[in-house]
Amino acid sequence: MHVTIDVPVPLPAAAYATLLRDAVFVRFRTSVPGASVDDVVVTPTGGESFTVTVRRSVSAEQIPPQVRSFVGSELEIRQVEAWDGERDGSWHGTVALEITGTPVRLTGTVALVPSGEGALLTYDGEVRASIPLFGSAVERSAAEAVRATLAAEEVRVQAWVDVHGTPA
Template identity: 55%
Template sequence: MHLHHEQTLPLDVTAAGRLLSDADFVAHRASATGARVDDALVTGSPDSSFTVTVRRSVPSDQIPAQARAFVGDRLEIRQVEAWEPQSGDRRTGTVVLEITGTPVRLTGTLLLEASPDGAVLRYDGELKASVPLFGAAIEKSAAEQIVRTITLEKDATAAWIERHNLGDA
């Protein structure tokens, strides 16, 4: 199942890269989804390449009942974003999201590029649940939760930018 999301940040690409590589921001954004954040780690530098790794857990009550028996009370989600150095007015990367202990995985690309309103952050990915019989239902449920999470993260990002007076693209 293909997923696409984009968000405009009222920042230039350089400032947006600094934001996305700020460990405090990363933890804030992940916790805004209601998840328990177990790790939020940034390695590298916004001046070159950097990697963001977030490990969080959420209750499993929002996945199909037939899948709950396999995962228990909580789902551990590991997300890794690997960003390349900025090139001109853009920065590219990759994203992998895995639900630990399940055959559910999202792989995709990241693009941060200049726009008239600041910087546009785009996620494009393929969500795959390799489960016989229930794969499509699990993909649908996982996609709904990923979209919900992205929306909450988008709101948390806007609030962070406003609270820290960063919005001067």
């Protein structure tokens, strides 16, 4: 299932790219209701390139009841974003999100581009669930869960800006 998710960012693209390199910010941003952040690792990969890895646990309530028995009461999600350096005021990279122990995965691209006084973060990719009979239902649920999580993260980013301001 193809998904495109646009997330408005209340910061200039360069300022947000700076924050994405800060593990404290990433932990704050990804600490949304219904999820616990287990680990955040930000790794420089040469020049302005970097990788952000987040591992979190969420309740299985977000997936269809008919497949909960296969995954238990909690899901571990691992998300990796590999960002290239700045190019013409924008940042681009790849994203992979997997639900550990399940055949569910999102892969695609991520872009951070200037938009008005802020920026726009766009995730574009494919959600795949290799589960006989229930695959399409799980894909739809996974896509909606990702949309809801990113919307909650948008609120967290604004909360960070309200307290810390815009990075230099």
